[in-house]
Amino acid sequence: MRSDKSALVFLLLQLFCVGCGFCGKVLVWPCDMSHWLNVKVILEELIVRGHEVTVLTHSKPSLIDYRKPSALKFEVVHMPQDRTEENEIFVDLALNVLPGLSTWQSVIKLNDFFVEIRGTLKMMCESFIYNQTLMKKLQETNYDVMLIDPVIPCGDLMAELLAVPFVLTLRISVGGNMERSCGKLPAPLSYVPVPMTGLTDRMTFLERVKNSMLSVLFHFWIQDYDYHFWEEFYSKALGRPTTLCETVGKAEIWLIRTYWDFEFPQPYQPNFEFVGGLHCKPAKALPKVLWRYKGKKPSTLGANTRLYDWIPQNDLLGHPKTKAFITHGGMNGIYEAIYHGVPMVGVPIFGDQLDNIAHMKAKGAAVEINFKTMTSEDLLRALRTVITDSSYKENAMRLSRIHHDQPVKPLDRAVFWIEFVMRHKGAKHLRSAAHDLTWFQHYSIDVIGFLLACVATAIFLFTKCFLFSCQKFNKTRKIEKRE
Template structure:
């Protein structure tokens, strides 16, 4: 299941079931980490509009449902995994993808990436089976008379099916991207781009953090985060990064877990958690060092902050490449990262006004929309509820058989026509040849 459309983007799979009305019952099959962060924003908005939300989660869930105080209902089913085991499985896959997969050629990269995905898929397949075979859970869901299903396609579950069959049932696809990040390309009518739906105005920082930011003076601060999924930096890489950060006049706020780098400078503070959106929206923020996750990219676009991108895995390479192409970022490679490279990249992004100008241009595009991304996402979910689906927007290609989809029937017909014409031409030539040959023999005899 390769490709940005499956793995970098949050796609919402919507299928309408029974009743209609202004308020509905929504069943949610979520995924972890940044996927849940985006989905929760949508769910909280649906709750504010009076909808009843039920989230199905396994007992091994990491982010989903942890310390939730909202009015959404959680249905938890037992899993053979525990939370720590799930964290270890995901971390192992991410570190393998980041550091071990060869990038010298597609032939070397693709088979190993496929094996990695297969291991990851087997884990989620097991969780899906545990949910589908849980009679108590299934009985509750059948009695709930649900109106709509919102599911992340990385982990759909249910009756035996294929990824193609599952995705073909989707009424509406909400893509976690927008044209400030993407390049123009054709899309289908049941696709809508809602990138940045989680972005919001910056809130005041905690006092201790605000004091540190204010101490930076005119130099400002640099925000540094490699995301919520806990990629393990080697000691060598961490020390190279810390050494580079110590050489710039800005203050650094770094989201970091692990052994403190020995080269850490006095201008750098380490935190296990950051109010990232609020920091990026702070007027003293000069640059953002990011792994290129969709959430961080859109928060930086929202607030007009230029970036130094260090992509690790998945669609992050594409995201940073897009930002580089639009002149709002500089890209580095985590595998070959040196202190000198990072220092040069930071000085370029901070001191060259063109990067800030381009970042603000993208921010202007992001804000200049007729409808906010979150409102648009909620509109389409409610649209599906009101109309009991959106069949009129679904492409008819989903109704074709595999040989029709690939035009094999048309190709077969054309090949048959060519073969028939070729056969007739050859037969005619042979017949003409035989006629001329016989006439020549007859003349010789005479």
């Protein structure tokens, strides 16, 4: 309905171009599934404000509904190879394999999957950047900004080829490696946990040791397994040696899909904007009792229970009678719960879900149960806990109050910074000089080395002088004695 409305508004605005002082052209490199649901909200707002939005997609996406009438424009590229098999592998992995594994095994398994499919991802990228007709058309359109989900590589490469400034939209990369290495996000290991490890900002000594070791491990592992692969491909495409971080690091703004209601407070760079929950909105009214259920209607079902194929989760969470939310811990759902102040029972499965639930647990708004070992009693006990122990509701309400009390709403902030990049052709005043330093300069390794060398030289010279003086003194004394 929203997109019907915005399609109409878009047409009107296209005619008069009055939505904003500046009507620009936005090119989007999205990621499918829940990522798309989130980014779509930004795109619809951009449309409402009078911008022209073009989305790049391959021909068989899951949720990117390019066939439906929409105010969004689509550039669809046909993949030379079917991706159905990979989709099936992923669904099997998520539902059957990952939940049975430990965190660490799960991260490795998920990364292995990405390593397996990166041949396909590379092929997908090639079918865009080596499609001369498409690239010529895009070049000639003169886009003002690109909005890129960097989870699927290639968007930043396209931006570089088209010479268009770009904004990233991201929840988190594996181990937070992209934000830290390419975005220069500082992460003091004493209170900033490595993402996806389930650690919090308050760690014991041994947890801090673990955090430091995992940080180093993640860094080198991902650099080795993943970055080097893409660097070769990017360098070939650009015709000059480059690194993945060099290209991703050119982002003008990083729109992070969290906020301080969810995050542990940590330092960040001025070009990071935390816009978590931008998709949330007030709930609409619902029928009195209801149940989302697709199967045959159970004969024992009470008369006061209605079955539906699908219920809008946001409206359900915003219903005043909603007491708790059982969730796999996806970011969109977590934010709907925060928005409406509903305590959670988390059953994380893979990716950032374990971490998301760990955050909500640390903030006292959720109880976690293990998907692998859970029984119906576990679920019942967890539900009873978050419903009867009032602290869970209080904490959920506290997070909700924090979420609602911001100077500017997350969606408006996201759109503001995209428009800022359009108006000013970038946002270089927010980009730290760290981007122009090598890693050993960045961490002052050369300076520390130099100062240590100075100290060593000073000690050496002092010792030499001292020994020399002693020798002299001894000689003089011997001569004196002889005399």
